[in-house]
Amino acid sequence: MNQVINNRGLRTALRAVTLSTFTVFCFGLPAIQANADTGTANSIVDNTGGNQRINSSGKLRMLSQRIPAAACVATYSGSSETATQALKAASTEFGKILNALTEGDPEMGISGAEHRRQTLAKLDEIKALWEPFNAAIDDILAGKNTEASMKFLSENNMALLEAAKALVTEETAEYANPFEMTAEDALLIDFSGRQRMLTQKIAKESCGVETGNAPLGSVDDMKSTISMFEMTLGALRDGMPAAGVKAPPTEEIHSSLVAATEHWTGTKSLLEGVTGKGSIGSEKQDQLFDLLTQGLKEMNAITSLYTEYSKSAN
Numbered sequence: 001m002n003q004v005i006n007n008r009g010l011r012t013a014l015r016a017v018t019l020s021t022f023t024v025f026c027f028g029l030p031a032i033q034a035n036a037d038t039g040t041a042n043s044i045v046d047n048t049g050g051n052q053r054i055n056s057s058g059k060l061r062m063l064s065q066r067i068p069a070a071a072c073v074a075t076y077s078g079s080s081e082t083a084t085q086a087l088k089a090a091s092t093e094f095g096k097i098l099n100a101l102t103e104g105d106p107e108m109g110i111s112g113a114e115h116r117r118q119t120l121a122k123l124d125e126i127k128a129l130w131e132p133f134n135a136a137i138d139d140i141l142a143g144k145n146t147e148a149s150m151k152f153l154s155e156n157n158m159a160l161l162e163a164a165k166a167l168v169t170e171e172t173a174e175y176a177n178p179f180e181m182t183a184e185d186a187l188l189i190d191f192s193g194r195q196r197m198l199t200q201k202i203a204k205e206s207c208g209v210e211t212g213n214a215p216l217g218s219v220d221d222m223k224s225t226i227s228m229f230e231m232t233l234g235a236l237r238d239g240m241p242a243a244g245v246k247a248p249p250t251e252e253i254h255s256s257l258v259a260a261t262e263h264w265t266g267t268k269s270l271l272e273g274v275t276g277k278g279s280i281g282s283e284k285q286d287q288l289f290d291l292l293t294q295g296l297k298e299m300n301a302i303t304s305l306y307t308e309y310s311k312s313a314n
Helices: 001-012 014-025 037-049 050-077 081-103 117-142 146-175 184-212 220-238 249-277 283-314
Strands: none
Touching: 001 249, 050 081, 050 117, 050 146, 050 184, 050 249, 050 283, 081 117, 081 283, 146 184, 146 220, 184 249, 220 249, 249 283
């Protein structure tokens, strides 16, 4: 009975991303399908750095949440060097990715400037949101206008996340290569990639609860995000055919997911202190941010394993 409920919950929670993924990879893309032979289609993706464009745009989702999480911990703790350095690095990476997706960056594997108007419109939307967002980050790092800047990040990070999600969809529609991966493998890559964003959303919401910063997150927000993370992690680790998620295709992926689950168990004990008591103190918030950063790294590695598998298997 519990398994049935979990299956239904995962299908409901992930329905939007499931449908978008299968729409792209099952029904195909006219620009790619117009080429009859696989070699031509592959060259379209390779010549433009399409795979890297999709991967990089996906990172913007995660960074939109990592930035307010790091800013909150850094301003609340006042002594978290990890959070301060994470804020600097995330800001730099966000700007670099945004520029690469617009102008191209061979060092990042992205060849040539973007030319499609719909994609440029999505990039322009993110740029308009990013400019004041980045200014607020600079102020926090400089120790000025901290309260107002933190308020701005708190109230606008979800708009940045939504814009980044829209860009991922657009980049996938433009550059995804249906000849290189099955819809099933694409689903695994998308789900594991979303997990890295969820680790940072949890970090952001936890600090929001800790500091009473309601726009960053509430206890209910945390519980919902934690539930989403756990359901998806379980589905990736064990497989959930009813939700379209197959079991880990290699022993390395399975072992990595088992290790990620063990790490998550330790992280969750601290999270339960936040959801149960509403506060764990600045020292433990620093520790929690570090644990969720490690979780981010684990899910990054797992996403890369799924990506490499999809290339070798297809």
